[in-house]
Amino acid sequence: MVKVNTVLGSEAPALTVKIVQAASVNSKSAPVIENQDLKYAADGGFHVLDSLPKDIDVGKYEFFSSQSDIYATGGRTWVKIYFTGEIKVENAEISVLDNDLGNVESQKKLDLSTDSAISLSANHLQKLRLSFQLSSPLGNTFKPHQALLKLRHETNVEHVFVVGSSGKTFEFTLDFLGLVDKLYYLSGKYDLQLTVGDAVMENSFFRYLGHIDLDLPEAPEKATRPPLQPIDPLSRFGPKEEIAHIFRAPETRPPKELSLVFLGLTLVPLVGFFIGLLRLGVNFKKFPTATVSAAFAALFHVGIAAVLCLYVLFWLKLNLFTTLKYLSFLGVFLLFVGHRTLSNLAKVKAD
Template sequence: MMAGGGVRFLVLILVVAICGAASVFQPISDSHRSAALDVFVPVDGSYKSLEEAYEALKTLEILGIEKKSDLSSATCEYVVKVLGSSSSTLKDAFYALNVNGILKCKIGEAGPKDIVSQLQAGVKDAKLLLDFYYSVRGLVLVKEQFPGTDISLGDAEAIFRSIKALSQSDGRWRYSSNNPESSTFAAGLAYETLAGVISLAPSELDPSLIQTLKKGIVKLFDSIQKFDDGTFYFDEKSVDASQGPISTTASVIRGLTSFAASESTGLNLPGDKIVGLAKFFLGVGIPGDAKDFFNQIDALACLEDNKFSVPLILSLPSTVISLTKKEPLKVKVSTVLGSKAPALSVKLTQALSSKSVDSSVINNQELKFDADSATYFLDSFPKNFDVGKYTFVFEILLDDSAHEKVYITEAQTKVPIAATGVISIENAEIAVLDSDIGSVESQKKLDLTKDGAVSLSANHLQKLRLSFQLTTPIGNAFKPHQAFFKLKHESQVEHIYLVKTSGKKAELVLDFLGLVEKLYYLSGKYEIQLTIGDASMENSLLSNIGHIELDLPERPEKAPRPPQQSTEPYSRYGPKAEISHIFRIPEKLPAKQLSLVFLGVIVLPFIGFLIGLTRLGVNIKSFPSSTGSAISALLFHGGIGAVLLLYVLFWLKLDLFTTLKALSLLGVFLLFVGHRTLSQLAAASNKLKSA
């Protein structure tokens, strides 16, 4: 009914690209819930294996998605079958118990007893880490699902030491004592297994063993990887390359949360790295692979419900603030799965402008809390807050004594913010100037917010000047990302010029005397168009100003001609003309009759060779009669025939290199069998002479 596990993908490059660029992290939302229904799709009402079934059901359970009854029924049938069979593998039994913990299948009384015996035997005979893992964790599941079942573990401390023997000095673990290489993924499995041993032990274990494990956890965190934005993750170094950073990090988190839940002395882990691990899983978005999807959601669920520290994530609905609409800055603080955060306060400590990182336009402002939307907001900005890019620095203040759980967050959360607004465009005018003295011959005022019908005329001895002023909502100078001036001739030839800004004023002066060659000496009507755009500018524009009639000199003979324009403006994006390649014309070959005559001349020596053999009286009376000698002679003559056949193939089909390779092999073969054949003939001749 179900086959082996699904395909796993290596996603390190993708994760590095996403997390390396991420700055704002959003908790799990409805987009994940929608995607889960597309990723975890059963085939014919069931999943391929119990492992896939557990990962799908666990993910749906964490996300609060209701499971289909027909799926639960079909899966439960297989669970009962596995738990009722004494021939089931430890892995199948382990995942069957995991699935049963979610679906609450109807297991008979004999089922737990049979499976307990199998798991206890697995612990006793285990040599590999995975065997310990499936057996011990399976017994933990039996203890949770079937209270009162006898699940005695035997000598728990001896089992603990057997598993501990697989640990390494760097905090990683081996899968077996025969394998010298260690694995970070295996470390997570080991800590989960040891947590199970602690919970199943009939009495408290030696405290020194627990302390040794804690030192190993500290060593393991020394090998953690980090991105520039404070994101942390674990990855494999050499062994088990099939495990990517998502599955490896999830394994470590599961192991640590299980270990922290099983021992009473507490586990003190660095808060910044726990938040960084949460940011890692939130930063990968929505994985398309089912295994990665499960690891992401399960790891975040472990982080949200653990005994050392629950990370809180600060997120913004939008990182764009409109000063025109006077939108308030909204901030939300929640757990990684989107649950409501405990009582806290949020402070905006700084808002740094990207133009000058030393200038802070906002300092130490407490955000107000809206209970209805569970968001914090800043509804007013200081007068010096202008359009542009900023880095907002937030602090979350927690009262640890008021919470049952230990919550952690970043000391400072930096968020890039873009402030937009309406840019004022004033004093816009266009003028034709005299080239010699710069006096204004004609000048027009412009309203760039709408298309105009300006009509100008000029000759090659004059200039054209365009000028305007750009100011921000609070009156500061504004320099746009794009400001282009375009002249378009009636023949569709276009010329684009950059409008430079200095302070509040933007100006462009075109000297037609120096541009006549670039304008291809084309007189006539030119349409005038101005483009101004910027990410912070809410009123970016593309304005058709009007036209200008240019009177330019006649084009000299050697002057460049204007490029040919297509009648269809978008034809440049269409398919290009097909490029046909003409091979070299074949050289003349001799006539067919001449080639046949030449072939006959080549064959004549071979015919002469055959005639010569008959004249010499060749016969096979001297062919060896003994078995060994006859075989050598046959192989020798066969080899000669193979060489002749190779020559024929070379003439008809083979190339020189292939022929030489085959000939070298046949030559070695002929050398061996020929020497043997001639030696046997010489020995027979000597015997004949002696007789």
Template sequence: MRILCLFALFSVGVALTPTSYLTSVDQNRFKSVFLSSSESSDLVTIHYSLAGLGVLGATPINNARTCQNIKDSVDPSSLSTLYHVVSAASYLTDCKVDISSGLDLLKDAINPASPIIDMFHAFFALKKSGNSVDEAALIPALIESLKKDDLPASHGYAFLVAAELGGNVAKLYDSIEDIVAQADEVDEKYLQFEGGLYVTSLVVDGAYKLAEKLNKAPLISEDKVVKFANYFLSRKHVHQVKTASQLLSVVKTLTTNPFHVPVAITRASSVAVSPVTPNVQVRVTNLMGAVLEKPINVVADSARHMTDDAVVLSKKTFTPSASDRTLFELNFMQAKPTRGFYKIVVSATPSEADGRLLGLTGAEVQVKVTIQVSIENVEIGVADKDQTTVARTTKLQHPNKAANALEADYHQKILMKFQLKDKSSGQLMTAHQAFVRLTNLNTKQEIIFVTEADNTKINKFDLDIGSGAKDFGHLSGRYSMELIIGDAIIENPFSWHLADLVLTFPESTAPKKTVLDQYAPKPIIKHEFKAPEKRPAMVVSTIFTVLVAVPLLILFILWARLGVNISNFPMSISAVGFHVCLAGIFGFYFLYWHSLNMFQTLRYVGLLSIPTFLFGNRLLSSIAAQRKK
């Protein structure tokens, strides 16, 4: 139980470390997207592309043309347009926009009845344009509006507004904890809100900016901060301008705020290490890929083989790079690790205590120890299936090919064996991929077989020519024989042409199948109705018809005895038409029984049902009107 608890704690610790950061490649990609979007004619795209460039410290290509596009987009009747116009212009030098005609609209939007996003647009449009804002009225208006709209996005907008206000915004600050509690956890590594990347980054960005305004750490636990950071970085390949801009904003906030700064510890070197390249490099940065403010010490807490869980090193210190303060290096091969994959647990400790830094322990980097292999004791030969004679084998040296072709018929079999050896340790080993490929030199048809290794790690290949004739299509002739060796940890995989084979297969007794052209037209599929079942004898049908008609005959007899009164029958077009149509429908039912098929009957009855409905509706309306009179 104690071991399980320790394992659980270790697993949680591993999950609570940032797994990536915004590399220079990522930032350049964002920059190119924003630069191309800044020349758009769409106001919203211009705004967020300029905001993204502002985070990256870049400027648009054509300041004057961009400014003119912004001025051409002014619409004094739209809150959002005024907000985007003023915000976009604020990122440009010498770009003044006139929104005086929309000031009344902006000021009227600051009231409890307005949606949060309208107050957000109005506030920043007024503030960035240099106009006064009634902050005393804005704070209670935000709080009151949030009672009706408590979605995370609305709180994110409210946090950003409150971060710019000078009044008492403690109530909004206190709601940060409740809103963060609404985030959904994914795979125990990520936290996100239902609205996706934009909403999540909006809330976290606003929460930290509001907390910084009050100089109080936001009520977000450290593990949740790291999970939010992991979510943001998992979506760093987003290309939507609005979302990318907000993503950069929140990542920048998580690197500059005075409360929580997640630290990314990632592998910077190749995943493969070997005696030639023995060093493992890790990079320790903030989420923007920048060096941390204070020097740090980096230690490999442990390195475990991922197959047998063997620990090969513990508490080994990385050496700082002289040319790059974010890089740290460890000679992993000094621990004499065997070949295979390893998981290194890394921790970092600042030279001076810094409570802001998160994710300093439990970071994992994976490496694989690769080797070069040699192939030895290679023998290839031909033997009789019944083993009445000694196999004729030939020893080969890689990469030489057998001097003479091997001939074998269906009474014989091909034998081959070899050993793989780790060049560095001299130990015998097996490879994940050890195949023999036979290729017909005329048709280029390939057949691949898997070699099998025994307990002594001798790889063997045994091909019975007679039994394998079907696999070759009984196609006798000359074949090339190649040995293919490969593995994720082998540095020198190879394909070796061992020899040429002349194989003779028995003639096939099975009839040859006609080769069909797969691109030829397929036969037309015609639907056929099920053949009707055999009808009963005429006597049976006649008796049944008479029995069905008897009730109708009784009805007519009773009408005659009781006296039928048809004087009330309304002599109108609707009455006559309805009864004629109804009789026609019953007539088609009779024809369906006698001669028509289902589709013909449905077509005729469907057409007749339209006048039946119209005449019937008119008839019933007239009867109802007469009764009222």
């Protein structure tokens, strides 16, 4: 039902209009359907066309008033109307052809009502042919505003081709030999995507057909390079690739028993030193008896013992820099108390 607004009184004559199909890619001529009467609905204030002629197909139409003697704006009034519908998509197939003879190397049927998952392979000496048919609900030839075939390489480089038509059949052939430069000599996997759309086509679609593996020749030295792909600025915040690091295998070490034997051998000189002292006899007769002198002598021996303990700690856990830091303080301490101890010994010997 078509409504045309009119601001009139409670009674108005029927409005007679012409329905003209607008010139478009869907038709070569613009047929005119004469004398369509629109009845006036007083309660709504508009004219109504209850039913459309049977020969009206999908497309863009214009309504023209043909009663200029009754209405002031008569024949100069026109309204654009789009009649939509579902377009039949039939006999879709995709093939790989030999370039020289045109023989079919491989052929696959397509169901363009849903995404497909076909797999094809070709080289630069072959062709790719895509064909399908479109018809309106009345069986007439339908030519959509756009029919595009897109090839997307695995590096995201895209190529878009317009699919032409001959009558009801849309057929498009890609000659890879003539397209190697446009494809930037990129071999590998290409996704195939078909887009068919129109303002009056209720079932316009964007379909993934599958992929084709192309084997193209090596690019010559002066060949055009593929364009750089844009980088998503938010990609740096996404998860990064996992870093798999293998540490060097630890070096083989001697057995624990052998290490303990070596430790015992390093203590032999110290044990020999104490045994030598016992053999020679320690002379404590000249140890200072005065309180101050005895205190400095005791501190001197304690400092020497501290240095020996520092050597042991360096062997077990300390590093070189920490050991040298502690040794510097002990050195100053030993220098002071040693000087006082030797001074007291010299004074006793002089008396």
